[in-house]
Amino acid sequence: PWMHDPNRILVLNHENGLQVSASLAKVYKNQQAHDPSDLNRAREIASNLDPIPVGILYRNPEVPRYEEVRHAAQTRSTDLIEKGLNAEFDKFTVWPQEEQAQTI
Numbered sequence: 001p002w003m004h005d006p007n008r009i010l011v012l013n014h015e016n017g018l019q020v021s022a023s024l025a026k027v028y029k030n031q032q033a034h035d036p037s038d039l040n041r042a043r044e045i046a047s048n049l050d051p052i053p054v055g056i057l058y059r060n061p062e063v064p065r066y067e068e069v070r071h072a073a074q075t076r077s078t079d080l081i082e083k084g085l086n087a088e089f090d091k092f093t094v095w096p097q098e099e100q101a102q103t104i
Contacts, residue, residue: 006030012045012055028054 006027012034013020020031030051034041042058 008051010045010048010051010053012036012053012057014056017056017059018054 007030009028009030011020011024011028011031012018013031014033014035017034017036020028025031032045034045034055034057036042036056036059039058039060045053046057
């Protein structure tokens with residue numbers, strides 16, 4: 001697989017993107033400077049199948065991130081998650097009727 005062959009990976013680096021350490025640069029020698037604000041070039045690179053591009057293809061700071069668009073009303077603690085799951089499970093639970101429970 002391509003993950004085992006560093007030559008099949010194209011590392012995209014830029015001062016506004018991914019900055020590769022010297023130790024990684026020794027392993028991943030196939031590198032290319034790429035400005036992540038260049039949408040057209042990002043599309044060209046993304047269409048490449050070999051080598052596989054790794055790095056920040058496109059970044060537009062004017063566009064809100066997923067976390068900013070989809071705010072959760074509250075932080076979901078483990079207790080809150082468990083309560084929600086139990087409420088969903090209760091919708092499908094078959095509870096014994098009162099008369100049957102007394103005869104058992």
